[in-house]
Amino acid sequence: MLTELAARARARLDPAHWDFFAGGAGDERTLRANEEAFQRLRLLPRVLRATGPRDLRTTLFGTELSAPLLVAPTAFHRLAHPDGELATARGAAAAGTVLVVSMAATTPVEDIAAAGGPLWFQLYPQPDLEFTAAVVRRAERAGCRALVVTVDSPVFGRRERDRRNGFTDLPAGLVCEHLRDGTGRVRDIVMDADLGWERIDWLRGVTGLPIVLKGLLHPADALLAVEHGVSAVLVSNHGGRQLDGAVATVDALPAVVKAVGGQVPVLLDGGIRCGADILAALALGAGAVLVGRPVLWGLAAAGADGVRQVLDLLREDLDRALALAGARRPADLTGDLVAARC
Numbered sequence: 001m002l003t004e005l006a007a008r009a010r011a012r013l014d015p016a017h018w019d020f021f022a023g024g025a026g027d028e029r030t031l032r033a034n035e036e037a038f039q040r041l042r043l044l045p046r047v048l049r050a051t052g053p054r055d056l057r058t059t060l061f062g063t064e065l066s067a068p069l070l071v072a073p074t075a076f077h078r079l080a081h082p083d084g085e086l087a088t089a090r091g092a093a094a095a096g097t098v099l100v101v102s103m104a105a106t107t108p109v110e111d112i113a114a115a116g117g118p119l120w121f122q123l124y125p126q127p128d129l130e131f132t133a134a135v136v137r138r139a140e141r142a143g144c145r146a147l148v149v150t151v152d153s154p155v156f157g158r159r160e161r162d163r164r165n166g167f168t169d170l171p172a173g174l175v176c177e178h179l180r181d182g183t184g185r186v187r188d189i190v191m192d193a194d195l196g197w198e199r200i201d202w203l204r205g206v207t208g209l210p211i212v213l214k215g216l217l218h219p220a221d222a223l224l225a226v227e228h229g230v231s232a233v234l235v236s237n238h239g240g241r242q243l244d245g246a247v248a249t250v251d252a253l254p255a256v257v258k259a260v261g262g263q264v265p266v267l268l269d270g271g272i273r274c275g276a277d278i279l280a281a282l283a284l285g286a287g288a289v290l291v292g293r294p295v296l297w298g299l300a301a302a303g304a305d306g307v308r309q310v311l312d313l314l315r316e317d318l319d320r321a322l323a324l325a326g327a328r329r330p331a332d333l334t335g336d337l338v339a340a341r342c
């Protein structure tokens, strides 16, 4: 469904930048597995349910979204389009949903907020606690409504395509805007191999924002996350960019949902490419899903309009899938609608 848009994006992008966006870690097994796992699922629709018009609206932390679909945090949008994250934010706002702003954004969160749509902020906690707290305060002041803490990156994944292309630095003029410190110097982003649960407790003391833990796959970690007071968990393998060989997210989802037992929402990203994928994730217990690369293809192909197109397409496709499966609302979806794996 989104392949034509991806082709348009590819044609416009510098090949090394396409590889940065499209690629994964290692042999890209997990990257492929995310999509393949959805493709293996088969649905068991209900009929004669008289659903009438569907109602996709979903509320998370008090924000109403047009559908259970958000924009995942991804780095470096100004490599994809000159308007960068501002265009993404405009597209997301027009589609009625949340943009999760990346810590590695190439536009300051204060400027992104000018688009007017709801934002969450994704954080890579830095070993420098004072600096980390300052970034969180910046996100709060800019109006971000949740903090998404990425925990699947104690070190960088090994990205073969980037190594081959020698893609190590942003081009002149682009920087990670949230890595600027008080002096205007831009720090290097640190993937912190010393990150532990105590830092999540510390963050809860630093901010009143809901904390979403991003990048867990193991049900035991989901349980720990709940015990440490997070407001939601996000089942993710970073789009196959960190541990190659990690399980596909939709395959990890049921055990996480079971462990969490409804105490907090369970979100999922990785491999969502059509309405049926969203439907399957929701039926298996996700409260909402996030999309990464498809939004980047929309952005590269057509800026804010392209982002809106991708999100509208996915929402409309979910609406159709709900009708065809006999459901009126996302909350009507139950696990029995996912029949089998082939």
Ligand SMILES: Cc1cc2nc3c(=O)[nH]c(=O)nc-3n(C[C@H](O)[C@H](O)[C@H](O)COP(=O)(O)O)c2cc1C
Pocket (backbone or CB within 6 Å): 020, 021, 022, 034, 072, 073, 074, 075, 102, 103, 104, 122, 150, 214, 236, 237, 238, 239, 240, 241, 269, 270, 271, 272, 290, 291, 292, 293, 294
């Ligand atoms: C180009 C790119 C950059 C990313 N940058 C970040 C990031 O800065 N922070 C983060 O937590 N996740 C990052 N991710 C992971 C996404 O948030 C998300 O987990 C993943 O893209 C979902 O898979 P999908 O692309 O198949 O939808 C990035 C993913 C891609 C493709």
Ligand SMILES: CC(C)CC(=O)C(=O)O
Pocket (backbone or CB within 6 Å): 075, 104, 189, 238, 241
């Ligand atoms: C450049 C990184 C900090 C962004 C990221 O998380 C990724 O590329 O997957």
